[in-house]
Amino acid sequence: MTQHFWIAGTDTDVGKTLVTTYFMRYFQAKGENVIPYKPVQTGIIVENSKKYYGDTEFYQSFSEEVLVEEHLNSYSFKEPASPHYAAMLEGIVIEEEVILQHIKQLKSLYDWVICEGAGGLYVPLNEQRNYHFLHLIKQSQLPVVLVARTKLGTINHTLLSIEVLKMNDIPIAGVVFNAFEGTELESNNIRTIGQITDLPSLVFPKLKNLSDFKNIRLEDTEFFERLLHI
Template sequence: MTQGIIVTGTDTSVGKTVFAAALAQALGATYWKPIQCGLDGGSDSAHVRTIAGLPPDRILPEAYRLNLPASPHRAAEAEGIEISLARLKLPEVEGPLVVEGAGGLMVPVTRQALQIDVFASWRLPVVLVARTALGTINHSLLSIEALNGRNIPILGIAFVGDEVADSEHTISGMGNVRRLGRLPRLDSLEPAHLAQAFADHFRVEDFR
């Protein structure tokens, strides 16, 4: 069985791609984003390769690359594509695997399946990435409740943004999840700077 970690977010644009890049870099892992929606600004896979400095063989090709920046079910329909859950089977890789989801947990992958349903079938632990801005307590606790409701193991929560100690403490305490750390805003996303920021704010042992 593939040993891996799912990186998901409480919402879109919370910083999970940057966090996933930092985690893959720290673990020496392979990175996979199964579904990419929105290609105008380039793919998350290409971004991760650049900011984490990963070699090409540690970036797996997406199962689906869709042009429209929308939820997977809608982006696929716009191109006349039917997403097959069979194509979302976890790949076999040497060493650890970091899998990044698209958007939040309740995003429809098809008209019949949510992303959280796919996660449940994989049976891998999840790192929930949350912003520290206003509204994060509600989004985070709802996401934790959804994961618990499907018996998906939560490795912990990783925050991205400026420090808001009370929100971080409230979420980890009321959600009964481990606070893994907080990735601050970075002026530079060069591989060395990203690696240092992860080392300064997280313990790599917590992810193994």
């Protein structure tokens, strides 16, 4: 039974953090001990006298319990850029073993560890070693929930991402389509990807306000059964 997995995306800004937080709340509601984990986060936000990172702040804002800060990520960089570049600007090299050891530690402490990627699968982490998130996911030996857009272009991006995951023997639990607005084009995109891949999917509506996040209710038995038993 799988109890730890990745939330990966077909691109940047597809909604990985929202989906990660949704799964966190889903398992918290079932009484599970769960932690969202963002190995590398970039782009510090400064508001008045407060400094924070958007992704881990989002986890904390919607969690049903206080999350242990040091368990939420391994590397944080100020520049809102690709991890390898943001790290380079601060004279730091992102080390694979640091992240893998952190995941191992979290797996011993929590029922569920939900690891969130950055950008797409081939986003580089280390400029010196051609080291990207896909490589890290494979080394972690954890399955993937893939987050995709619903708009024009998502068929190509999603199928390419699924293909590369399969080529690397990484199990795929399913696809989450985010920001659905109910158009026929979007519905056809989702249906076409499902027919080609035969993977279960969840569809997240487009939110008018982030406060609406708590109102999302998705109970797809097939999707969650596959996640539990992949």
